[in-house]
Each structure stands twice: as C-alpha cells, then as structure tokens.
Amino acid sequence: MSMGDFIGFDMVPRLSRGSIDRRKWENFLSSIKEHYQNDKQVEVKRNYIAFESSPSLLLPFECHKFLRFGAIVLEQESGRLRDYIDTVSCVAIANFGSRVHCWDESSGVSGHHDQDEVERSILSYEQFDEPEIPTNTAQSVFGTDPASELNLPLYEIQPVLGKGKGLVARFNIAKGQLIISEKPFFTTASAANPTAMERKLSIELRKLPKDAQRQFLSLHNNFPGKQPFTGIVRTNALPCGSGSSIGGIYPTISRINHSCLPSAHNSWDSASGYENIHAVRFINAGEEITISYDHGGPSDERRHHLKKSFGFDCDCRICSRQPVELQKSDQRRRQIQRLDAAIGNGNRVLNSPGDCLKDCQALLQILEEEYEGSPGALAARLYYDSFQISISHGDQARARIFAERAHRARVAYEGVNNPETKRVQKLKEDPTRHASFGISTKWKRSKEEVPRELSSDEFEKWLWRQGI
Ligand SMILES: C[S@@+](CC[C@H](N)C(=O)[O-])C[C@H]1O[C@@H](n2cnc3c(N)ncnc32)[C@H](O)[C@@H]1O
Numbered sequence: 208m209s210m211g212d213f214i215g216f217d218m219v220p221r222l223s224r225g226s227i228d229r230r231k232w233e234n235f236l237s238s239i240k241e242h243y244q245n246d247k248q249v250e251v252k253r254n255y256i257a258f259e260s261s262p263s264l265l266l267p268f269e270c271h272k273f274l275r276f277g278a279i280v281l282e283q284e285s286g287r288l289r290d291y292i293d294t295v296s297c298v299a300i301a302n303f304g305s306r307v308h309c310w311d312e313s314s315g316v317s318g319h320h321d322q323d324e325v326e327r328s329i330l331s332y333e334q335f336d337e338p339e340i341p342t343n344t345a346q347s348v349f350g351t352d353p354a355s356e357l358n359l360p361l362y363e364i365q366p367v368l369g370k371g372k373g374l375v376a377r378f379n380i381a382k383g384q385l386i387i388s389e390k391p392f393f394t395t396a397s398a399a400n401p402t403a404m405e406r407k408l409s410i411e412l413r414k415l416p417k418d419a420q421r422q423f424l425s426l427h428n429n430f431p432g433k434q435p436f437t438g439i440v441r442t443n444a445l446p447c448g449s450g451s452s453i454g455g456i457y458p459t460i461s462r463i464n465h466s467c468l469p470s471a472h473n474s475w476d477s478a479s480g481y482e483n484i485h486a487v488r489f490i491n492a493g494e495e496i497t498i499s500y501d502h503g504g505p506s507d508e509r510r511h512h513l514k515k516s517f518g519f520d521c522d523c524r525i526c527s528r529q530p531v532e533l534q535k536s537d538q539r540r541r542q543i544q545r546l547d548a549a550i551g552n553g554n555r556v557l558n559s560p561g562d563c564l565k566d567c568q569a570l571l572q573i574l575e576e577e578y579e580g581s582p583g584a585l586a587a588r589l590y591y592d593s594f595q596i597s598i599s600h601g602d603q604a605r606a607r608i609f610a611e612r613a614h615r616a617r618v619a620y621e622g623v624n625n626p627e628t629k630r631v632q633k634l635k636e637d638p639t640r641h642a643s644f645g646i647s648t649k650w651k652r653s654k655e656e657v658p659r660e661l662s663s664d665e666f667e668k669w670l671w672r673q674g675i
Pocket residue numbers: 369370371372373426427429442443461462463464465466516517518519520521522523
C-alpha cells in the first residue's frame with residue numbers, strides 16, 4: 208500500500224539575492240500572509256512562514272534559500288495539507304510563472320532539486336545570512352528568466368491578422384499565471400437614452416489626464432457614428448463581475464480579442480477595483496492571448512451574438528473546425544446549457560438533489576472535453592454548485608471537499624485575494640455558514656465524515672454519490 212503522495216513545487220532556477228527577486232518574493236509572501244491571516248495553522252515565525260500540518264512546509268523570508276514547498280500527503284488525509292500545497296503553488300505561479308515547477312511523484316513527475324539539497328536549504332532558514340553587498344548592477348538583476356527577473360510585461364500589443372490589434376505572449380506563460388492586472392479608465396452603466404449616455408461619457412472622459420484620453424480615443428469602435436464615446440464603450444467594456452450591468456474600459460485589457468476556446472480568463476476584483484487576466488492553460492511565447500466575449504451556446508448562437516455586438520465573424524479553433532467536428536462541439540455546448548439550467552433549478556436542488564449532483568458530474572466531464580482539459584473558472588462554478596447542493600441537504604463532508612475544489616480553481620483563475628475567492632475559502636473552512644445549510648437534513652453528515660481508506664477512483668464515486 209502506498210504511504211501517500213509526495214507533491215509540491217520547486218523554484219527553478221532558484222531565486223537570486225537580487226533586489227528584483229527579493230521584491231517579488233516579498234509580494235508573494237504578503238499575498239500568502241494576507242490569505243492565511245485567520246488560519247491558526249499558518250504561523251509567521253521569526254525567519255519564515257510555517258504551515259503546521261507538515262514540518263517541511265516552510266516559506267523563508269530570504270528568497271535565495273528557497274528551493275521547494277512540498278510534503279507527503281497521506282491517502283484521504285484531511286485535505287488541508289493538499290490544499291495548502293495547491294494554494295501556495297497557485298500563488299507562486301501567479302508571481303513567478305514558469306519558474307514554478309509543480310511535481311507529483313504519484314504521477315511520475317519528480318521535483319527538480321535534490322532532496323538532500325532541499326533539506327540543507329531548509330536548515331539554513333533558521334539563521335539569517337550576512338547581507339551581501341552587490342559589486343555591480345548586473346548582480347542585482349542576475350537571473351535567467353527575463354520576464355520574472357526584470358518584471359517585463361508578459362504580453363505585447365500587436366496587430367493580429369483580421370482582428371485589428373491584440374495581445375500576444377512575449378514569453379511562455381504558465382497555467383494559472385497572472386498575465387495582467389489593470390485599473391479601468393472608468394466604469395459605467397449603460398443609459399437608455401443615447402444622447403444622455405454620450406454626455407455622461409464625455410464628462411467621464413474630461414476627468415482623465417490627456418494621455419489617458421488619447422488612449423481611450425484610440426480604442427477600437429465598432430459603432431462609428433454620432434456617439435463615438437458610446438461606440439467605444441460598447442465595443443470595449445468588460446462587465447465588472449459576472450452578470451454585472453456596470454462595465455469597465457481598459458487601456459490594455461480592452462485590446463484582448465475573443466476566442467470560443469480562450470487561453471485566458473478575465474475577472475473583476477471588487478475590493479481592489481482591478482480587472483485581472485489569468486492564463487487558463489499554458490500559453491506559448493508568440494501565441495495570442497484571448498478571452499471569451501460570448502455567453503456560450505452552440506456556434507450559430509455565438510456567431511449571431513459576436514456579429515451583432517462586436518461586428519466580426521469568429522474563426523477561432525472551434526468555429527473553423529470541419530462540419531462534423533463542429534457539430535460535436537455544438538452538441539456539447541447545448542448539453543452544457545441544458546445541464547447548467549437544470550443544476551440552477553432551485554426546486555430540483557431541493558426535491559431531486561441526487562439527480563442534480565449527477566448532472567454536475569456529467570457537466571464536469573463535458574467541460575473537460577469541450578475545453579480540452581482546461582475548463583478554468585467554469586470548473587470553479589460547477590464545484591460551487593455541487594457544494595450548494597450538498598450543503599442544502601446537510602452533507603458537510605462532501606460540501607467541504609467541493610468548496611475546497613471550487614476554492615482551488617478560483618485561486619488559480621481569479622486570484623487568491625479576490626473577494627469571491629475569499630468567500631469560498633470561508634465556506635470551505637465552515638460549510639455551515641452557507642445560507643442554505645439546514646434547509647434539509649436528507650444527507651446529514653458531519654464535516655469530519657470524509658472516508659479515509661479509499662483509492663482516488665473510489666473517493667470520486669463516494670464524492671459524487673455514485674451507486675447510492
Ligand atoms: C475589445 S476590442 C479588442 C481589440 C481590438 N482588436 C483592437 O484592435 O483594439 C473588440 C473588437 O476586436 C475585434 N475582434 C475581437 N475578437 C476578434 C476575433 N476573434 N476575430 C476578429 N475580430 C475580433 C472586433 O472588431 C471587436 O469588435
């Protein structure tokens with residue numbers, strides 16, 4: 208029987224003592240401290256942050272000493288340890304990108320650094336080094352990853368054939384990496400009266416510095432005519448949160464083009480007032496960075512919406528498939544819509560929760576297939592739905608696991624400090640905080656009643672209540 212999974216991540220190449228790496232490491236540690244400020248298991252010691260669940264889970268204050276964050280996770284162990292490793296890995300990826308080498312020995316992927324070297328480095332955390340005085344400027348920026356060492360943007364605004372301008376990756380970008388975080392020129396709701404809308408926008412525009420005004424006016428306008436400001440807003444605004452009627456217009460983010468199989472996900476952080484773009488899969492240097500403008504559905508619905516609202520015919524990798532393949536994708540997209548609606552039906556959640564949970568599992572499989580293994584933030588929503596179904600019927604054990612998974616996906620694709628991510632984190636810690644807890648006791652089960660001796664396949668069957 209296996210003792211457990213040895214999982215974690217290594218920093219490759221290791222960070223230097225240079226000021227740039229130090230600053231980035233400080234930012235990374237601040238995010239970790241903020242995220243775990245109320246977690247008693249995470250303690251800020253004199254020289255490092257310690258995760259009480261395992262003696263090897265330490266983040267030193269001196270970045271050049273850090274090689275590895277990893278531990279052995281026992282089978283069906285509380286989940287907390289695995290969750291720490293997942294969350295800290297995601298935050299590390301957002302800060303250091305492809306320099307973060309994630310590994311999982313049970314899947315045959317080993318760490319980069321030698322374990323003896325890792326242990327020696329951990330011992331050295333206890334004592335601070337003598338400060339090193341750099342002898343030249345190059346030493347302070349020494350490193351091999353120019354994007355992370357020099358804080359260069361990961362993208363470039365470039366002309367993209369048939370699409371006007373767009374964002375193109377300058378470097379390889381890791382899945383879950385934060386590509387850009389940007390404040391809008393301004394946010395606005397649309398007004399029913401077009402003249403009033405134009406007037407309102409001209410007031411907003413006048414408040415901006417001249418440079419920003421010029422940038423705003425250079426954005427693409429799909430609706431040229433009497434109301435140029437309104438046209439620019441209609442073409443470029445991104446909703447401030449899913450379903451919001453308020454939109455934000457951005458200097459750079461508004462240059463990102465659409466794909467029905469996007470490489471990135473946009474999310475609004477209502478606490479900081481920033482829009483964030485995270486990679487939902489690995490993006491190769493030179494590849495276009497895309498997000499999705501559509502509301503899903505089969506290709507004819509998407510085509511209609513994109514033409515009407517944005518004036519283009521989509522020829523993304525999905526839309527340009529051969530008819531037979533496109534038909535298969537359309538079938539999946541229709542099924543996604545159908546399952547989404549069924550899962551969102553409150554009566555059904557109350558009266559047929561088992562069927563709803565089956566739909567969630569089916570939806571997860573279809574999303575994986577349609578989005579080629581990277582459903583991104585869609586998976587976060589689905590796990591959250593599964594959490595709600597479980598907690599509505601008093602099953603705290605499954606609710607906790609679903610909330611953990613929803614939280615992990617949110618950390619990766621919307622950021623660790625996004626208020627939505629934090630809300631899900633609280634529910635993961637205490638599922639009974641959810642308003643639906645107590646509506647029914649049909650599946651009553653305590654938070655601790657997560658089975659421990661199951662293989663991963665058996666665990667998934669238990670989780671989704673297969674065969675119950
Ligand atoms: C928010 S802007 C994106 C940036 C724009 N390409 C530019 O040059 O500033 C939206 C406009 O970009 C163009 N666009 C976006 N995605 C596209 C795509 N997949 N194919 C063709 N044009 C696209 C359309 O003209 C659309 O109205």
